[in-house]
Amino acid sequence: MTFIMVEMEIQMVIMPLDISRKLFGKRMKNPLILASGVLGVAKAGLESVAENGAGAVTTKSLSLEPRRGHESPVIIETECGLLNAVGYSNPGIEGVISEFTGWKRDEPLIVSIVGKDEKEFAQLAARLEQNKKTLNCTAIELALSCPHTPGYGVMAGQADPKAAEKITRAVRSETRLPIIAKLSPSVPGEVEAAKLAERAGASAINMGNSLGPGMRIDINRGRPVLGFRMGGMSGPAIRPIAVRCVYDIYDAVNIPVIGTGGVNTGQDAIEMMMAGASFAGVGSAVYFRGPGAFRKIEGEMRAWMKERGYKRLDDLVGVAHE
Numbered sequence: 001m002t003f004i005m006v007e008m009e010i011q012m013v014i015m016p017l018d019i020s021r022k023l024f025g026k027r028m029k030n031p032l033i034l035a036s037g038v039l040g041v042a043k044a045g046l047e048s049v050a051e052n053g054a055g056a057v058t059t060k061s062l063s064l065e066p067r068r069g070h071e072s073p074v075i076i077e078t079e080c081g082l083l084n085a086v087g088y089s090n091p092g093i094e095g096v097i098s099e100f101t102g103w104k105r106d107e108p109l110i111v112s113i114v115g116k117d118e119k120e121f122a123q124l125a126a127r128l129e130q131n132k133k134t135l136n137c138t139a140i141e142l143a144l145s146c147p148h149t150p151g152y153g154v155m156a157g158q159a160d161p162k163a164a165e166k167i168t169r170a171v172r173s174e175t176r177l178p179i180i181a182k183l184s185p186s187v188p189g190e191v192e193a194a195k196l197a198e199r200a201g202a203s204a205i206n207m208g209n210s211l212g213p214g215m216r217i218d219i220n221r222g223r224p225v226l227g228f229r230m231g232g233m234s235g236p237a238i239r240p241i242a243v244r245c246v247y248d249i250y251d252a253v254n255i256p257v258i259g260t261g262g263v264n265t266g267q268d269a270i271e272m273m274m275a276g277a278s279f280a281g282v283g284s285a286v287y288f289r290g291p292g293a294f295r296k297i298e299g300e301m302r303a304w305m306k307e308r309g310y311k312r313l314d315d316l317v318g319v320a321h322e
């Protein structure tokens with residue numbers, strides 16, 4: 001007995017704190033993933049955030065054809081987060097394939113795609129499958145859940161369980177790349193959507209997108225502030241909702257969950273993991289805490305874990321369920 005206790009104590013002292021992760025076989029230095037869209041589509045922006053501590057990065061969501069997106073202003077700060085209605089402005093899949101060819105960094109690259117229906121999603125997936133070696137991408141993320149772009153996501157019913165299943169299945173038939181289904185906290189049925197996406201071939205669930213749509217009104221002009229009038233809420237205000245969704249989905253699926261929504265500090269990331277996330281998505285924090293956000297969050301996670309004697313992330317995942 002004494003021998004076992006001494007051995008445990010020795011392990012506590014000599015076992016280094018390990019917060020690395022594997023995403024579909026690729027090593028991540030930490031469990032923090034840059035969420036789609038927050039840093040746009042330029043490769044340099046994603047390289048810089050990877051250099052500054054992100055464990056993996058996600059591109060802006062790409063459509064088949066270039067899109068201008070919504071009228072400005074497309075993003076505003078509120079008391080407790082951001083409200084955005086970018087409207088998927090992007091140069092289209094071909095533009096991004098040439099921009100990202102030869103992703104050389106070790107941090108996994110996730111390519112996010114968005115289509116009007118399952119056919120468009122499948123076409124996008126086929127192009128990525130054809131280019132996966134030169135792109136060096138680790139996974140495809142399906143943006144099923146934007147709350148403020150007509151014809152896409154929530155406004156096209158894509159976050160509903162049956163639609164999520166149909167789109168995931170269509171993408172699965174075109175690619176062997178791992179698929180991440182990104183769901184919405186804005187519509188009921190997220191647990192069913194996660195289960196059906198898993199059944200259709202998703203390799204992970206990202207829960208989730210911005211919440212809404214919401215609106216701010218400029219009382220001096222008497223007009224909505226955003227160009228599109230309404231937008232998706234992100235940042236600290238939505239974290240309790242994201243945490244609850246992750247908690248429920250963790251119980252329902254056997255694939256990893258990425259917990260996204262309001263992760264601003266290391267403690268927030270730990271809360272997501274206790275709810276059941278294996279990874280934490282980080283978006284608005286880059287806006288609030290600057291380019292060093294990932295390093296700061298990682299540092300806070302490490303300090304918290306060290307203080308409490310945690311050595312591995314897996315000891316945190318899902319503990320709120322026990």
Ligand SMILES: Cc1cc2nc3c(=O)[nH]c(=O)nc-3n(C[C@H](O)[C@H](O)[C@H](O)COP(=O)(O)O)c2cc1C
Nearest residue numbers: 035036037061143208209210234235261262283284
């Ligand atoms: C400016 C901005 C642009 C975004 N663009 C996309 C996008 O293109 N595709 C997508 O799936 N999510 C997009 N999102 C949603 C984020 O990826 C993330 O899911 C959401 O902001 C919640 O995380 P956060 O609270 O950490 O920001 C965007 C969010 C913001 C703030």
